Amino acid sequence: MKRTRTAFERRDIELAIRLRSEGVTWADIAARLGRTRSSIEATVCRYRKGLWAPQREALQQRDAEMERLAEAGAPLRAICAAAGLKTDAARRRLRNLGLDHEVRRNLARARTLAALGRPASPTTTPADQKEGRVA
Structure with missing residues (x-):
């Protein structure tokens, strides 16, 4: 053919x-x-x-919304509901966007420290925060 x-x-x-x-x-x-x-x-x-060329714009909009929610600290279930995805699919999309669980956790930690008026430290652990040992 x-x-x-x-x-x-x-x-x-x-x-x-x-x-x-x-x-x-x-x-x-x-x-x-x-x-x-x-x-x-x-x-x-x-x-x-949903990867056919005319549908890519909608996919990009969904990814942008997921990224915005993740960076705002929304829980995974809320991100899933907003994107209309199952949990595993949402995790995979977030990982592909560079927002895996560890990154989202670090963003949340930085927001918490900022709210407390403390500088975020990449070596600060939750145990350090609990005991007041913030670098």
Whole structure:
């Protein structure tokens, strides 16, 4: 099959999803749409995950909101609810954004110390804070 460089349209992707749910093979779907099997299969996969190019903006907005909430100290459950993700998916997205659990904990610690009027120290532990030994 000749390779095409035209962008997929949403209606083609939705047709492919419908045909696949009816049991049509990827090869038959690709032939019907005039595409290669691998390109239609990969595009449908990206579409389902929200990674299809027209959907990327929404994904970036969701990531920005998750980042804002994480930096504000929101608990993971609140971030999950706002993003519409399950806990593991939200953890993975936050980790990919550079906001894993350790970073979020350190941000929270720095906010707490700032609220107490103490400078944040990278070596300060919760035990140090409890006993008043803040570097």
